[in-house]
Amino acid sequence: MKIIFRLIILSILTPLAAFAQSKTVTGTINDEMGLPLPGVVIQVKDSKNLGAITNFDGVFKISIPSEAKQILVLSYLGYLTEEVDVSENINISLNLNVDTNQLDEVVVIGYGTVLKKDITGSLSSVIVKDEVANQSTSVDQLLQGRAAGVQVIQNGGSPGSGISVKIRGTNSLRGNNEPLYVIDGVIISSAGEDVSNAGVGNQGQETQNGLNGINPRDIESIQVLKDASATAIYGSRGANGVVLITTKKGKKGKVKISAFLNSSVRTITKKYDVLDKFGFAKYVNEIREMNGDNPRYLVEGASIYALTDGVQTSDVPEFFNWQDEVYTEGYSQKFGASASGGGDKGNYYISAGFSNQEGIVKGSSLKSSDIRINLNQKLNDNLQLKARLSGFFSTNNFVQGGDLIGNSNRSFVRQALAFRPILVATDINEDVFSTNPYAWINDFSDLSKGSRYIGSLGLTYKLPVKGLSYEAKFGGNIRSKDRRRWYGLSTFQGNDSGGSLSISTLYTKSHQFNNLLRFNRKFNRKHRINAMVGVTYDVRKVERSIYAVEDFITTQFTTEQPAFGEVNRRPLTLAKSDQQIFSLLGRFNYTYNNKYTLTATMRRDGVSKFSESNKYGNFPSFALAWNAGNESFIENLDVFESLKFRGGWGQIGNHGINPYGTLSNYGVSSLYGNASGGTNVAIALLGLSNPDLTWETTEQLNLGVDFSTLNEVVSGTIDIYDKTTKNLLQNSNIPTSSGFSNILVNKGSISNKGVEVALNFMPISTDDMELSFGGNISFNKTQITNLNAQPIQGFYENGAVTDRRFYFGNAISRGVYFKTLANVFVEGEESSLFYGYQTDGIYQTEDTNLVEGAVPGDVRIVDQLTEDTDGDGILDSGDGVIDLKDRTFIGNPNPDFVYGFNINFKYKRFTVKALFNGVFGNDIANGNLLQLDNAEGLAFQNILPRAYNNAWRPDNQSNTHPRIGYNIINDAAITDRIIEDGSYLRLNNLTVGYDILVKDTNLFNTMNIYIAGQNLFTWTNYSGYNPEISTFSYSGLINGVDFNGGPNGRTILLGINMSF
DSSP, X not given: OHHHHHHHHHHHHHHHHHHHTEEEEEEEEEOTTSOBOTTOEEEETTOSSOEEEOOTTSEEEEEEETTSOSEEEEEOTTBOOEEEEOSSOSEEEEXXXXXXXXXXXXXXXXXXXXXXXXXXXXXXXXXXOHHHHTTOSSGGGGTTTTSTTEEEEOOTTSTTBOOEEEESSOOOSSSOOOOEEEETTEEEOOTTOOOOOOOOSSXXXXXXXXXXXXXXXXXXXXXXXXXXXXXXXXXXXXXXXXXXXXXXXXXXXXXXXXXXXXXXXXXXXXXOOOOXXXXXHHHHHHHHHHTTOOOSEEEETTEEEXXXXXXXXXXXXXXXXXXXXXXXXXXXXXXXXXEEEEOSSEEEEEEEEEEEEEOSBTTOEEEEEEEEEEEEEESSSSEEXXXXXXXXXXXXXXXXXXXXXXXXXXXXXXXXXXXXXXXXXXXXXXXXXXXXXXXHHHSEEEEEEEEEEEEEEEEEEEOSSTTEEEEEEEEEEEEEEEEEEEEOTTSHHHHHHTSEEEEEEEEEEEEEEEEEEEEEEEETTTEEEEEEEEEEEEEEXXXXXXXXXXXXXXXXXXXSOGGGEEEEEEEEEXXXXXXXXXXXXXXXXXXXXXXXXXXXXXXXXXXXXXXXXXSEEEEEEEEEEEOGGGSHHHHTTTOEEEEEEEEEEEEEEEOOSXXXXXXXXXXXXXXXXXXXXXXXXXXEEOSOOOTTOOOEEEEEEEEEEEEEETTTTEEEEEEEEEEEEESOEEEXXXXXXXXXXXXXXXXXXXXXXXXXXXXXXXXXXXXXXXXXXXXXXXXXXXXXXXXXXXXXXXXXXXXXXXXXXXXXXXXXOSSSSSXXXXXXXXTTSOTTEEEEBOEEXXXXXXXXXXXXXOOTTSEEEOOOOOBOSSSSSSOOBOOSOOSGGGOEEEEOOSOSEEEEEEEEEEETTEXXXXXXXXXXXXXXXXXXXXXXXXXXXXXXXXXXXXXXXXXXBTTBOOSSEEETTOOOTTOSSOBGGGEEEOOEEEEEEEEEEEEOOOTTOSSOSEEXXXXXXXXEEEEEOOOSSOSSOOTTTTOTXXXXXXXXXXXXXXXXXXXXXXXX
């Protein structure tokens, strides 16, 4: 019995003893904002089965045995794991901190940031990698082929040349279709801004890149805002899209020093195949034979001798391939360094660099240096300071510039192509029509010196209301440029004028002051609000000057001493302008339960350009998004990791007029002598004012879907948009009795409709190997829907005349070739179609239906069916005369689609990256073929071999090229003989890199060496230098025309990136 009693007592006391050796801990767990956090896992450290979970109120209860560790481990997705010692506590209260490494991605948008999952608009993100940024010379290069709906046009052979960017087609017929650029909140002027042209006569200077000064190496990320719901917050400046650039900042930790160095060689990608010395000698001899003259050259085997009156002379001919002579290898070097770091209260980023780029033309170069300082500092718990400052300095020698709109004597590009390849000493004195291409290298200068400063200073104060903050920010951009173009006596222009110098300057100063009140807060874990209201004030001032002198006493000082010019061809003219924009703006972004998001924005702009009655405009937008991937029925499908549908509508503007466009403007009309021997300057009214002008307004509807599937192996975005621009700025015809022929008005509309698709595929992603593919394609159709500013007139198409509204683009040249227009703008058609004559081969000897003035060997221009000979109402015959009635549509410069794709491969420390971009379905009017592809019979100009070898001859008739002596001087219209397919696919960039193992060294943290190629290969049927034409990028009245466009450059680069 004693034994049984002891067992009973033991069985009762054992659980009590065990209970006495454990303790119960309770507590409440909240999030970073003090709200209860349900679902937090509470686990006893190093225990596998002792744990608990917080309830809906964030409360938990757990028993801990005495022999277990008295430490609790608290974990929750998206928050930092916490360990709490409870050896002396039985009740705890704790706020978990957010794990910034697991935060939802934050995306920069206009005047703020938003969670990526809360985005309702259409935007493309470009993350800038160091190995790509260190190769790039302009921010636009980072966009090409990487963003759907973005078309970038550039010329890699000319450092500093103009670059054009279009987002979702043509929004304005006035030529300003460049997007708005915003760097760290500071608005930057258009890429197309340059000095005014001070040249006289038939001169046209090529626009240079207005975005120089934005260093790609300092860029952290780029966001391209495309639809109205994303861009409407920029109001009257967002119609062409917005490019938001965020520069780098330091990170918490020890100082990180990075440096890079690269060296490259640039070569011409393609050359025209023109007649060699033997072909040219035969061509000249045949010309002289046709004219009844003796041959000029004697060809014997591999030798060519000069003849005079059929007798060999002692003159020894010199032979040249001019493209080989003037195009060369351009060597470039770039190096730079940065230092960054930070602590608990702030961070910093400092960088500096130098670049020396040589072009593919001897003497062409762009030298630049830059510096940047970015600072972020918490002044106290509630006040934060952000400061940005950058400087850029450049010197550009644009030797390849020449005359953009002149013909072979005035254009560097045309001289290199057309100048005769055989020179004889006696020819030099006879040569009154052309100058040696060496003159452009030795006696022409296009020098530019520029600087740019961009800075901002912002203070953000956390107000007592949780999630509410106020930001005051001041930013500015100062740019100056001096451009001087000199034509020496050996150039055609200089020889004609005794030396010619033009000087143009540009000085712009802008500043912005932003006052923004932001509210960003979550409520009860189901409601999330991100809101902003603000007031902004922008001021922009521009000063320009132009000056031109000729007839120099001495030419030894070239661009430096205009005082030696005795003839003042253009007096020093100053033009100043300023504009102010006062804006009220707001955005409200609300998300419910991580599923449904609403975004609404409103901006009210007041622009000083317009008269008082039209000064203010409202630009609203609304957008909705449904994160369907968070719905349980979508999750149960087990197909998508994320799935979001978006839809948005908005209105945005474009104030594309001059600062004083609504006022009467006066300027210099002429110079004339006075009785005292001086010069008087006549001032006259330049045009009629229209006080009713207002901004063009673009209304856009966008539908999109974002998705990822197959464990995020495949992800993508699809957008469909319909965009209409109303109140187009157009010149409307008025009675000439007013003294002027037209006046600027707001009438008409243009439509852009399109589809954009971007896909990414990552089939392999392991620690040792990664393989990914990405691509984008965008289809856009631009249609002019209303041109009611134009009168209804008879318009000819395929011989038939109909009443339509239309107007013509600008003439290409003021010379005798391509003096006519190329583009026409017709209501109901796509923008800027090519308009001219159709052709049908060459007239043959046996042909009897020659039109008036034609002879066998001439180009057969189609005599359109303009006559109804049998009275049945059907046009069945031409009128036998080629005139303007025979013009019709002959081409379309607008592409069917623009695309790009990339391939990225990584194996351990070895990487390969390739980027392709292309355009399909556009036509190009190759104006260089007007003379090159036509044997005009000019003994001093070279041509293409096919133009001579395939020329029509009575004894060898051809149907592809006209007779020798056929010319098109002062033709009334272009023909389809110069219209070519401009489609192309280009290997834009190929980079092969290797990470050198440096962990055993005390000096380096990382080291990467790479070799890269830019513009390596281009697949195209276009016969010109470069299908990516940029000749008239900033002219809304000339589109798709290649005239004097220079060749592209292929670059091979070797570089090294290091961090310490």
